Amino acid sequence: MSDKRMRRLAALGLGAALAMTSLTTAFAADKAATAKVTVDKQPAAVQGYEIDGSNYYKLRDLAEILDFGLSWDAASSTISIDSTSSYKADATKLIQGNWAPATRARIQAVIDANANKGKYVVFDFDNTSVIFDIQEALLVYQIENLEFKMTPEQLPDVLATGIPDLKKELGKSLDGKTVTPETLIADITSDYTWLYENYKGMKGTKDLSYIHATNQYQDFAAKLRYMYSSIGDNFDHAVSYPWVTYLFTGMTPDEVQKLATASHTYWANYGRYAEETWTSPIEQPGQSGVLSVSFVTGLTFTDELLDLYHTLMANGIDVYIVSASPIDTVLAASKVMGYDVPEDHIFAMRNKLDENGVYINEYDYDWGGEGKYAQTQGPGKSTIITNFIAPKYAGAGPLMVFGDSAGDWNMMTDWMDEGDTQLGVIFNRYRKPSDPIWEGSVEASKTIGQADAKFVLQGRDENTGELRPSEKSIMLGETEEVLVRPAS
Template identity: 75%
Template sequence: MKNRKSTKLLALGLVFALGLGMSTAFAALSVTPATTKVTVDGQAVEVEAYNIDNGNNYFKLRDFASNLDFGLSWDAATDTAAIDTTAHYKPDPTQLITGNWAPTTRARIQAVIDENANSGRYVVFDFDNTSVIFDVQEALLVYQIENLIFKIDPKEMTEVLETGIPDLNKEMGKSIDGKTITPATLAADISSDYAWLYENYEGFGAGGKFDLDYIHATNQYQDFAAKVRFMYNNLGDFFDHAVSYPWVTYLFTGMTPDEVQELATASHKYWASYGRYAEETWTSPIELPGESGIVSASFITGLTFTDELKDLYATLRANGIDVYIISASPIDTILAANEAMGYGVPEENVFAMRNKLGEDGRYINEYNYDWGGEGKYAQTQGPGKSTIITNFIAPKYDGVGPLMVFGDSAGDWNMMTDWMDEGDTVLGVIFNRYRKPSSDPIWEGSNQAAQTIGDPDARFVLQGRNENTGELRPSEKSIMLGSTEEVLVRPAA
């Protein structure tokens, strides 16, 4: 439909206008089927209409909800209908909305749900680029930098930045002006910038007199922003994921869990309403090269917490299938998204990166491998996701693995496949990011999914998305950011 929102509002006005006087006792009136014709965007649609001899025509709200795709619910206890123009029409809570699902992908997921409803099974979701389009923690890092929300003592910043990096002098490329970049040089420059910002920005409460607009124009802020983002972007390319994944969590040092969740909630809401999906670049100023020189770092703007995924979570629960999240983002970032964006997963069913708390209840720069039992809490990335299932989830289900796993990249491949040969996991749902066969093992599942589209017993299915609009697509094919071309699976090398 064209202009879905305005069409909905017009239709609702029509429904209410034609529905005046519904409290009249129908028993005393003559009711006959009406021949009223209704069109939506010029197309005829079928609705039940009745002509009442008091001069009114009446339509079923459910017919309008179905044809215009808006949410409608009924509370028998209060005799009240509730309309939600921001939601999709859902006649049966146990069935997925059509939305922008690829039809064969939706059908396969629904079939697995129907076959296993109320049978004591569970599913596991990744979060970033699966339950949401793009990455909540990467977006949060930009929000945190732009708003300078840090609780790290300037004297401790270098130590925090260097946490867990095994070789501080390892070369991480050359700067734009030809300098050798290492973790040590980046930490030195960022710490110097942060000390200046801490003294001068009024928001830190250390005697600074300048507001955020003024600070954003300074060389120190621009150097700080570009180099923090550069360090985050590049640690994963030069070190193991066990080094790079927890690193960003250390930037919450000095904060309480509540403070991090408040920060994350603000970030999620900001980026969800940003309305623009694009790659942007920060470049450090030539006036302040520091030890690392001039660097550039890029990131993607915008997040979409899609209706289809939130509905999927709800549909699984309506079918008696338990839902778990295992994410490589920090725990408070995911808890904030889960609560603020309406996914509705119990907090005890969410597993993500966790740092230790100090005696004052504030985070310190150390990963908490001992949460839930000595040495049991692995990093929630790659093989660690399967370890989390083995140690914390499967024991609740007599050791049985997940029924379905939803993911998008290498970090989800282990948990998607580790229980397949045993027959526990019957379906892997892959959100299509057009991954490379040389660097991402989930390409194998994507390739198999592409060859079995429409197979009622497919082990893997693909779901496309349009990264330029932040939406799922009714296709297995995706459109990547900055492109107009539909893509399915990269050719094998």
């Protein structure tokens, strides 16, 4: 719910004199109300009625102006007000919200032309269905709360999983040491061993506030987060994307979903979007030396995207998610944050389970049988659609694909030439020309408002965690709005 909606509802109070959804035979309207109604200090055109000396207004009129959810249960004669959702007079139409008008119009046109015709759409999740990245946020939450189930003996093998060259130089430390996966694993394991023996959430007696003040924790936190970033920067996505999922080794799917739910809730309520920096202590240099790493905090599960999911469903268009985040992380977001996508419509990174039902550090290419489960990133997203989704629709590709970066470009375009995919919706992160989705962004920028546009852009403000009513975005820490990067 937006802060503005919260303030409006609090100021309104929703007293008894407003408890009418319609004027029926229960009351007779004596005359039109003379009281003035203002919203944000502006006059509001709300028809009121004076009945027995009191002023009454229709809740549906107020819901539309103040933008809160409203429903009526005829069976129990109950009016329900939902301050966490937006007002919708028609479930099949998108709310205006902060959509870029031309983008909203194009999406709605595709929905209207294909409603109830057995079609489906596919969403990416991170930086598309949510602003920022749910798994990167979860990694920070997991570190800060020391939510790990591995023993110190297991950790080195987990950290090394999938890395083809443990001696590869990843960079130099602040004090001039050469950093490699091997040196990072040694330092992180040493720190973790101390934490494991001392933290009361593991085998020790010290509480989290005590642990956070120690050099061992600060070194562990900075170097584990650094390792995640450096693997992404130095190795193929086939190495880096599944690597972070191996940190769930020893947990059950239910435990990971519970952890993810706590993380999503925490970051959604964090209320701040900024770049944070962790630096390891000089007193604990280890083999890797003193390291510093920066990352973005905060998540926004926007009203516009939640509404889009439900509008598609209300039009009989099936919704699927294909995400490079771990499956339990996405499942938790769908369940708790209100996307309400069926579990069998969600495809994401999956690890194997052992005979006790706990995760091991091995990707599950055999999920669903016959080795058809690809990594859910880049071309693998199209493989997932081909193997698991399209067969339900006579082999047809998705009607629309929603994404933000290179990892979504294949599934956004692989069925366009065949005419199956009518629209690619790109959430504008001002990507570089080296990112394939830049090509779609350029085309979208040239066809804004065109009825047959193949691509559309949707802007966002990363400083406020909101969509913008424009194709242009404002990047984190900046004030200038931007559309598409120049070619050089």
